[in-house]
Amino acid sequence: MRAVVKFKDGKDGWEIRDIERITPKDNEVEIKVMATGICGSELHLYHDNHTYAPPVVVGHEFCGEIVRVGKDVTKWKIGDRVVSENNKSVCGVCEFCRTGRPILCPERKPVGYKVNGGWTSYFCTPEHLLIKIPDNVSFNEAAMTEPVSVATQAQIVRNTVKIGDVVLVQGCGTIGLINAMVAKAIGAQKVILTGTNVDEQMRLPIARKLNIDRIVNVEKENLKKIVMEETDRMGVDVIVEASGADPAIYGMVELLKKTGNIVAIGETARPDLQFPWVGAVFKSCTITYSFGATYEAWQLALNLMGQGKLHLNELITHEIPLEEFRKGFELLEKKEALKVIMHASDY
Structure with a gap:
């Protein structure tokens, strides 16, 4: 499957690569990524002003539909529309993890920076990180759940x-x-x-x-x-x-x-x-x-979105194929775009 990979510093350190489509673990689901956004922090990464661990698949604003489930998954099924919290790699035992603030875990490896993210076709994540997208919220809108x-x-x-x-x-x-x-x-x-x-x-x-x-x-x-x-x-x-x-x-x-x-x-x-x-x-x-978000904040974001109280579609100025991610960066740098949503083409 195709993915945007940051493999070294510099503008030439980005490329579209064919990577392995991995099988979800027993407690994981595989999400078919339906929409993903470019965040300002990824623009910082484009200029090497953000920490990362190369090579890494970029992207932390994304959503999609479950297409495979591990054998121990009980609460989710194929076809569910979901977003995933970004705390895929944390220690699980520190004070912050145990009090519901894993985003502050000192061992956290951010999705899209230290572990592979969502600028790709499929993404595997543990079921406990999933949140349902309200039926009346589009995938384009749901891709903005993280900034909300x-x-x-x-x-x-x-x-x-x-x-x-x-x-x-x-x-x-x-x-x-x-x-x-x-x-x-x-x-x-x-x-x-x-x-x-x-x-x-x-x-x-x-x-x-x-x-x-x-x-x-x-x-x-x-x-x-x-x-x-x-x-x-x-x-x-x-x-x-x-x-x-x-x-x-x-x-x-x-x-x-x-x-x-x-x-x-x-x-x-x-x-x-x-x-x-x-x-x-x-x-x-x-x-x-205030940094990042807890589970409570993700749920509150989707509640507001589901109630139609946020006009997120007004923020989307461009939709482009994932392969044109550089165009997205250029549009944002020139202030010719506000929110760029990308879609993988190899479904």
Whole structure:
């Protein structure tokens, strides 16, 4: 079967390879991959700015249909539509594994980076990692369950966004837009979303089609003035930082209400940044760092999707064959695409 393999550093370290279609273990199922997405972290990997263990089949956003089951599998059958959590390789005995947070396991090998992922035709995984896709959710939408779970983890599981909050989401990439939609879906009174001039080509026009209360191009409008107008000069209750941009991160505190909450999700291009520490102390604010997702977050994501509260199809700008993955990277780099969904051709 065909797969996208990252086998060494550099742009020439990627290729489509024929790999063995393995037989699922006794406790595993084999999933026929029906849709898979390109994530921003895979774009980092394309530039060798993400850890990985070569050679590895890339891809951690995917979904599909069960086509084979191991002899010990009892809860799933051929034809079930599923997504899989990405914690395929963890120790199972550390504090984090035993308290339902295997994504923080020190021995975890991320799917698509340290163990083979879903940019291929078939994927085997243990049955305990599977979650059913609601009948009214398409495979294209289900391929975005993982990024939606990042938002439900940050906002619901971490209990950062409450009914009636005014929420500022910084950044209008896929994660920013999904966080804006999730905030509205769970009862935020008002959601403000930011972008820049470069986002006017693709991202902000899409954002304006969604149920977001205020869209702000920070290079054309005064964000602080708008925030104060929208909040009776109190500042926002919550800031979801999904941009990873230095100016956005540095300027957060002055936009925040006293006792407000900063939710840090976005990765930055460098390991350290300046931050107005004293200002944050005087605001008596809370800073919540959120990474990945627990099972609860995956289930919450699919519940919201099944209820039709997230307009994920609006985010999909391109569908391409798996063999054209480089085109997907190019489109994303040029900001000509928002969400690229790929399909393997050798079904």
